Amino acid sequence: xxxxxxxxxxxxxxxxRRWANTITARRPRFSSSADWVTIFLAGLVGLGAGYGxxxxxxxxxxxxxxxxxxxxxxxxxxxxxxxxAIVLTPAVGLVVVAWxxxxxxxxxAGHGVPxxxxxxxxxxxxxxxxxxxxxxxxxxxxxxxxGSVGREGPIVQVxxxxxxxxxxxxxxxxxxxxxxxAAGAAAGISATFNAPLAGVMFASEIIxxxxxxxxxxxxxxxxxxxxxxxxxxxxxxxxxxFQQIDYSFPTSLAYMPPxxxxxxxxxxxxxxxxxxLYWIEESGERRLxxxxxxxxxxGLAVGAIGATFNWLPPVRSLDTDLRVxxxxxxxxxxxxxxxxxxxxxxAIETPLDxxxxxxxxxxxxxxxxxxxxxxxxxxxxxxDVPYVREGEGFAASKTVRVDREELWAEIRWLVPxxxxxxxxxxxxxxxxxxxxxxxxxxxxxxxxxAVFGLLVNLLAPAYxxxxxxxxxxxxxxxxxxxxxxxxxxxxIVYEMxxxxxxxxxxxxxxxxxxxxxxxxxxxxxxxxxLSRRGETLFRGHDLHRLDHVMVRDVMIRAFPRLKQxxxxxxxVRVAHEHPQMESLPVMxxxxxxxxxxxxxxxxRVLESDVSPHLVNAEDIALRTxxxxxxxxxxxxxxxxxxxxxxxxxxxxxxxxxxxxLIGVLLRRDVMKRYREEMLARH
Numbered sequence: 001x002x003x004x005x006x007x008x009x010x011x012x013x014x015x016x017r018r019w020a021n022t023i024t025a026r027r028p029r030f031s032s033s034a035d036w037v038t039i040f041l042a043g044l045v046g047l048g049a050g051y052g053x054x055x056x057x058x059x060x061x062x063x064x065x066x067x068x069x070x071x072x073x074x075x076x077x078x079x080x081x082x083x084x085a086i087v088l089t090p091a092v093g094l095v096v097v098a099w100x101x102x103x104x105x106x107x108x109a110g111h112g113v114p115x116x117x118x119x120x121x122x123x124x125x126x127x128x129x130x131x132x133x134x135x136x137x138x139x140x141x142x143x144x145x146x147g148s149v150g151r152e153g154p155i156v157q158v159x160x161x162x163x164x165x166x167x168x169x170x171x172x173x174x175x176x177x178x179x180x181x182a183a184g185a186a187a188g189i190s191a192t193f194n195a196p197l198a199g200v201m202f203a204s205e206i207i208x209x210x211x212x213x214x215x216x217x218x219x220x221x222x223x224x225x226x227x228x229x230x231x232x233x234x235x236x237x238x239x240x241x242f243q244q245i246d247y248s249f250p251t252s253l254a255y256m257p258p259x260x261x262x263x264x265x266x267x268x269x270x271x272x273x274x275x276x277l278y279w280i281e282e283s284g285e286r287r288l289x290x291x292x293x294x295x296x297x298x299g300l301a302v303g304a305i306g307a308t309f310n311w312l313p314p315v316r317s318l319d320t321d322l323r324v325x326x327x328x329x330x331x332x333x334x335x336x337x338x339x340x341x342x343x344x345x346x347a348i349e350t351p352l353d354x355x356x357x358x359x360x361x362x363x364x365x366x367x368x369x370x371x372x373x374x375x376x377x378x379x380x381x382x383x384d385v386p387y388v389r390e391g392e393g394f395a396a397s398k399t400v401r402v403d404r405e406e407l408w409a410e411i412r413w414l415v416p417x418x419x420x421x422x423x424x425x426x427x428x429x430x431x432x433x434x435x436x437x438x439x440x441x442x443x444x445x446x447x448x449x450a451v452f453g454l455l456v457n458l459l460a461p462a463y464x465x466x467x468x469x470x471x472x473x474x475x476x477x478x479x480x481x482x483x484x485x486x487x488x489x490x491x492i493v494y495e496m497x498x499x500x501x502x503x504x505x506x507x508x509x510x511x512x513x514x515x516x517x518x519x520x521x522x523x524x525x526x527x528x529x530l531s532r533r534g535e536t537l538f539r540g541h542d543l544h545r546l547d548h549v550m551v552r553d554v555m556i557r558a559f560p561r562l563k564q565x566x567x568x569x570x571x572v573r574v575a576h577e578h579p580q581m582e583s584l585p586v587m588x589x590x591x592x593x594x595x596x597x598x599x600x601x602x603x604r605v606l607e608s609d610v611s612p613h614l615v616n617a618e619d620i621a622l623r624t625x626x627x628x629x630x631x632x633x634x635x636x637x638x639x640x641x642x643x644x645x646x647x648x649x650x651x652x653x654x655x656x657x658x659x660x661l662i663g664v665l666l667r668r669d670v671m672k673r674y675r676e677e678m679l680a681r682h
Contacts, residue, residue, distance in 0.1 A: 449474020
């Protein structure tokens, strides 16, 4: 305890004493008006993110159409010119994107989510307003020009920037501003994937790292309103992102081992993707220090790899799948009338909208193809009729049925996609691209799961299910491994497929994948970017690493005790002998705790003109019933420290008259143990 030396007026001694005895009754109260403003703004942020996601998707399609239209125009007459256009397009896009972000908003480069996490953890939720505009424009150009990244990172950052701007305009406290940032992130996920539950979970689990009830209401409201807007003006409408997933989960235990293996493999793949991403980014900056040259060279590499794979003939099932996709769009736009049905059938034969090669762009068509793989199991299927009659109308049949001879063709086509997609995403971001890593994780997981499912059907058909089921499970497992957000991964895959019947294998694989990934690399794909910049963040969920450490393991058992009748001179003497003690406990004649004397309490006495011999320990002790049990864990003790703003907590056993002081717990010792636990994680 540090002993103050000054003296002052004695008339204030009684007033100081009354204030000291009532200080623990004072609690910080959240302003109800500020909370209501936060909820109102969260609703506006949700609406803004919903419309922003729709506008962002439209921008991507516009850039994509104009980027690949000129390539498709040469396909028939001059194939080499078409391939040259595919090679050049990503390079042009990366140069434009790198210039935009470096000139107007450097934080808009990359995949966006780490910047949002940093804003919440370090910067009181402050994000510059221009980030939302630059991020949307840059990412739309990057993805539309063939950059192998996703759109969830940009819209998360756009939504978060909207939330931060609202908090800054209304001059909200940092706590409310952070909540609005998380609400914007939730709205972005909700609107991008038509997944409101996953949006809430992502914001709570990844962005702010806590499920505190105070932050949950605004996040839920923003996520719901963003999804409502998506259902009205978004690309999915009321349908899930991936439609007609009608698989069921066999309940026999014989079908479980493959999911365990898939989860373990997905964890290894997730860590490999994360390490490759940052290794290529670091190598690119070191070998190509000029950002212009780096954007051109790596952009050409993206285009060359994409064009090379585009030369390989796709499997027939993918071509059928894409024709079905075109017919799907036609049916949705036409009325259910005889003329409309006829037009829909004609639409099957119409050319598809220009699409990038399978390795360029977000790759949603490849994911959709992998999710609908089914084995024919000896049946005879007509590949030329993608539509079948159902009742009075037409219904799309996206099923991609393959017999045993075609399994190897699918594997030969999917394996390069599975291996090259991590490389393509890494090169795109290293070249200065702007886009997310969530969609590439879904892509890698879907192709990994599909290949695994095809192999299981070849090697152990008696215990196999359709490859599309493994593709769905692989998506959840890979996302859980890269983000370390198990609940987010499970919910987003469920909501994107709207199939609850396969939730059990997704949970198994996601849990195992996250476990393996954390063992191989404790940092997620988001946190690794921060650690490479020298930023180590300890989030709210990290405190739970203290729930296995008991108070009895950290408390001080040998400590000084003051008697209730000890005067100030004795208190000063004891404090000088034990400078490591932040506070000193005061005991009554029966050995029970009366309270504690803090430095501030002793300071008030020494400032007065009252003789130290006239003031006893019980006169200035902070009387408090606060104590902890030796059987409590440090996570519970930290809440008591924060709630009562003290540096020392008594450790007592028994209740009522049988309470006995057996030790003291210092805040300093708890924080020291906390840092040790966090460092042990790394």
